[in-house]
Amino acid sequence: MNTFLSRLNSLFAMTMTVLAGLTFCCFLSTVHHTHHSIAKLDTPSVLVRQAPDYMIGHEINDLGHMTLNIDADLNHLFNWNVKQLFVYITAHYKTEKNAFNQVVLWDKIIRRGESARLQYSRVNPKYYFWDDGFGLRGNPNVTLALQYNVIPNSGRLLNIYAEGRHVVSMPENYIKGRA
Amino acid sequence: MDSLINALKSRLPPSHMDFEGQRRAETAFQWVLGIFATIGFACGYAYQQFSLTVYILGIGFAIAALLTLPPWPMYRRNPLKWQPVRVNNTAGENDVSVGAKSSRKDK
Numbered sequence: 001m002n003t004f005l006s007r008l009n010s011l012f013a014m015t016m017t018v019l020a021g022l023t024f025c026c027f028l029s030t031v032h033h034t035h036h037s038i039a040k041l042d043t044p045s046v047l048v049r050q051a052p053d054y055m056i057g058h059e060i061n062d063l064g065h066m067t068l069n070i071d072a073d074l075n076h077l078f079n080w081n082v083k084q085l086f087v088y089i090t091a092h093y094k095t096e097k098n099a100f101n102q103v104v105l106w107d108k109i110i111r112r113g114e115s116a117r118l119q120y121s122r123v124n125p126k127y128y129f130w131d132d133g134f135g136l137r138g139n140p141n142v143t144l145a146l147q148y149n150v151i152p153n154s155g156r157l158l159n160i161y162a163e164g165r166h167v168v169s170m171p172e173n174y175i176k177g178r179a
Numbered sequence: 180m181d182s183l184i185n186a187l188k189s190r191l192p193p194s195h196m197d198f199e200g201q202r203r204a205e206t207a208f209q210w211v212l213g214i215f216a217t218i219g220f221a222c223g224y225a226y227q228q229f230s231l232t233v234y235i236l237g238i239g240f241a242i243a244a245l246l247t248l249p250p251w252p253m254y255r256r257n258p259l260k261w262q263p264v265r266v267n268n269t270a271g272e273n274d275v276s277v278g279a280k281s282s283r284k285d286k
Contacts, residue, residue: 001201004194007248011208015240018216022236025220026229080227153229 027155030081037077039146039162041089042069044122046168048136049175055130062136064091064129064170067122068106072146072162074116084111086149087118089125091168093142095135103129105144139170193250200254208243215239 001007043066052058074085088107095101105125110116129136136142146162196204215236223232 001205002195004248004250007204008244010205011212011240011243011247014209014212015236015243018212019233019236022216022220022232023229026223026232029224080223080229 023154026081030079035077035150035160037074037162039072039164041144041166043168044069047175048170053130062131062134064136067124070118070120072118078112081152082112083151083153084109089144089146091142091144093139097133097135105129136170138172142168142170196250196254197258199257204247204254208247211243212239
């Protein structure tokens with residue numbers, strides 16, 4: 001502590017340690033939150049067709065297409081320890097070929113400060129709904145679920161399902177050409 | 180290289196403090212940072228903005244730096260009392276003993 005630089009070193013080291021402690025206290029102040037929310041999902045139109053899957057060597061697979069209605073309010077999930085929410089909708093189903101399939105249809109990043117009120121009507125999905133094989137036609141139970149990653153400033157990275165799933169029964173017939 | 184650094188250092192103003200001053204400076208900046216950390220945490224929690232906590236801690240760092248980094252006169256009020264230089268006059272002995280206390284930091 002005899003020279004300017006050694007005092008600066010001590011002061012800076014203590015500041016960084018205190019900052020680390022404050023960040024940990026920020027985590028502790030939000031560790032008990034449950035991140036529960038309710039979502040209403042709907043699919044106004046559901047279609048299935050067969051198409052060559054360009055991503056895997058043009059083999060023919062089932063391609064689903066469902067427009068989405070999304071209604072959820074996630075504003076209460078934000079607090080001083082949440083940096084952003086990564087929200088996404090997945091379709092879960094079972095086929096003869098694969099016991100468990102999960103496909104992401106739509107996602108959105110909501111940063112702190114942006115509105116987290118999701119109100120979408122008849123939106124197209126963001127990503128293609130390819131199946132591995134022909135398991136979509138006539139599949140009676142394709143479940144849509146809204147999930148979100150709560151990305152904190154400090155703490156665990158959580159993946160939470162919103163309450164409220166929507167079950168879709170896929171049509172029996174393929175669509176040919178443009179729907 | 181050493182002589183270059185020493186030449187540069189000798190051009191800067193001295194920044195030493197005596198031991199009592201160093202102790203008081205360290206206590207001072209620890210208190211300042213602690214107080215601003217507490218204020219920062221409380222304000223950040225109240226307004227639910229962690230950036231507020233970091234900024235308030237930054238202000239605390241600036242105040243502590245201003246208070247303790249420059250060698251203010253208040254940190255030089257207890258200089259070490261060195262013994263006067265004794266030169267031995269007896270023949271053969273060339274022992275200039277500067278019988279000072281060795282530099283032990285007393286806390």
